[in-house]
Amino acid sequence: MVFEVFAVTAAFVCGLAVRPLGLPPLVGFLAAGFLINAFGPRLGMPETTGPILEHLADLGVLLLLFTVGLKLKLRQIAEPHVVGSALAHFTLSVAVFTPIAWLFFADDWTVALLVGIALAFSSTVLAAKMLEAKRELANFHGRSAIGILIVQDIIAIVVLAIFSGKVPEPWALLVFATPLLRPVLHRILDLAGRDEVLVITGMALSLVFGGVGFEVIGLKGEIGALVMGLLLSNHPRAQELSDSLWALKEVFLVGFFLSIGMSGLPDWDALVFAVLLGLMLPLKGVGFFFLLIAFRLRARSAFLTALSLTAYSEFGLIVAAGIPMAEPFLVPLAIAVSISFVVAAPLNRAAHPLFERYATRLQPFQRATRHPDEQPSDLGDADVLVFGMGRTGSAAYEALAEEGWRPVGLDADTYKAKTHAEAGRRVIFADAEDSNFWSGVRLDGIRAAVLAMDDIEAKLISARTLRARGFEGPIVAHALYEDDVAKITEAGADETHYTMREAGRSLARNASEALRPAMHA
Structure with a gap:
């Protein structure tokens, strides 16, 4: 058991050490393994795991x-x-x-x-x-x-x-x-x-x-x-x-x-x-x-x-x-x-x-032919872009459609995009981190953009590129972590909602509405 404690400690120290270098922790764990192999026997540790x-x-x-x-x-x-x-x-x-x-x-x-x-x-x-x-x-x-x-x-x-x-x-x-x-x-x-x-x-x-x-x-x-x-x-x-x-x-x-x-x-x-x-x-x-x-x-x-x-x-x-x-x-x-x-x-x-x-x-x-990962250049008559069609993006898409807007969903997962399309939603395959998509897509009729993907880098790239393309409409995003709110807003988003906080506020609004009849009774 002493050996395992020593190994975990070495992994902890080396994992922390590589972070300032911009390396993932797994590189530190590998280094810890070699260090244990080299110096462990001198400390009475076995040479193998x-x-x-x-x-x-x-x-x-x-x-x-x-x-x-x-x-x-x-x-x-x-x-x-x-x-x-x-x-x-x-x-x-x-x-x-x-x-x-x-x-x-x-x-x-x-x-x-x-x-x-x-x-x-x-x-x-x-x-x-x-x-x-x-x-x-x-x-x-x-x-x-x-x-x-x-x-x-x-x-x-x-x-x-x-x-x-x-x-x-x-x-x-x-x-x-x-x-x-x-x-x-x-x-x-x-x-x-x-x-x-x-x-x-x-x-x-x-x-x-x-x-x-x-x-x-x-x-x-x-x-x-x-x-x-x-x-x-x-x-x-x-x-x-x-x-x-x-x-x-x-x-x-x-x-x-x-x-x-x-x-x-x-x-x-x-x-x-x-x-x-x-x-x-x-x-x-x-x-x-x-x-x-x-x-x-x-x-x-x-x-x-x-x-x-x-x-x-x-x-x-x-x-x-x-x-x-x-x-x-x-x-x-x-x-x-x-x-x-x-x-x-x-x-x-x-x-x-x-x-x-x-x-x-x-x-x-790249070959001059149709590619299996081809991305759209024409978004049709859509007036709202919804990036990322997971649970959050799908909910935003449905709410926008119910209010009479014409949203189009964009997702980097070809299978997810196809599943949504088969369900009758206007969802197409597109990768927000792809410069080719941004250089070819037409944004003429787009009035607003919703950034609902999970990846922070994709949100930042989308907000910056939309603004660089001259897009003046509102950009609304959600953030999984509180630290990301300022980053997304700086990149060009008009509103960035911290997901967990907004969920709490939504619950409070629903509770308040449910209490109103009792207050007037």
Whole structure:
């Protein structure tokens, strides 16, 4: 228990230390793992993770993949740009990395091939965590990135089955019957309520039904957790379930990042190999960019998707750890993964400004054809824009329509926009953070704008761009946090409502109206 306390303390200190540098806490957790590995034995600590941290790491990954699945749609995995770019990039990556691995570590081409395969994957944990932090999992580029990662994970399972010497049991075919579980799972979620039972329901579905259940039939528990989330993604309470697991998942993931850092210290050859792979990291992103361009994505979507995938994968470590002949290369792979996290995390945080900076150089590469992520230029006879068609935006849209206005909803989630359109609402796919949308859209008839998206950066960009385009109508926004009210107002909003305060005032008004008859009685 002393070791676990020491590890958590190191994670706390390093997590705080990287914040002033603009790095995400996970970089600090990785650093804490390496520091524990380097100096822990001198303090009487073990050189490897203890069983408690190992369990926390496993739980964190399963919960993360479960919550990722909750935000996905099965049909997105079958899209041509997802499957095509995933398979093509995997093939090209193996062809590039295998000879390099052979030169450094092995006279055996089979071992070099396994190392090349491990390096061909991109990090599911980092991509999902960064996209989730920016509230972009549901955006077109977020869904594309996660879809590609799912295809890669499926490839990893096949590789493990071939090289580990363990042939999946015939029971593994039951995975094709999992859609039959959807009605049962939906009913379980209906009965879960909204208290701590909802949290334990999410844990049971991800860890027991998904994790342990899939391992029983000979498949990876990580895929099981993801599948359980996918089966529940269409449930009305999927987002609520995801939110209820958020804090728990974050705590458990600390153990995962610590375990990567503690996987070992490199010798000189391993360090040189890892640094070389770090220098080659841009090739991974460039490859994804041009492949996605070839599948007709616009330059912006291709760039943001590719940047999300520009990191070596922790799943590659799982593949290496699960194949005996590749285990000696686990430490250099862990160092390479860690370096890629340190490089990729800040780049992903600055993804949108980076594209705006290099847009004139990147846009000429996109194909002159209709793109699957095309955005509108004509808003028809709409007179009010509603950005973000979640619960708040949908309520604003309905209220405006009832008062005789002609609102149009804009949302960066293609599936959400389509669902609203099928329900008879004027909602179209558009990303408020996309300069192409703003440069092409006509605002002639727009008299007011409502900013109802959750992401603060999207609100700031929308308010500033509307004003820069000469829009003089009222801009009304809501803020999830009190600190954001001043920022949004400074960006150009006429009114910014702190959501929780306005909810309280609305309740008070309703209570006051209900009391009036009694006061006059």
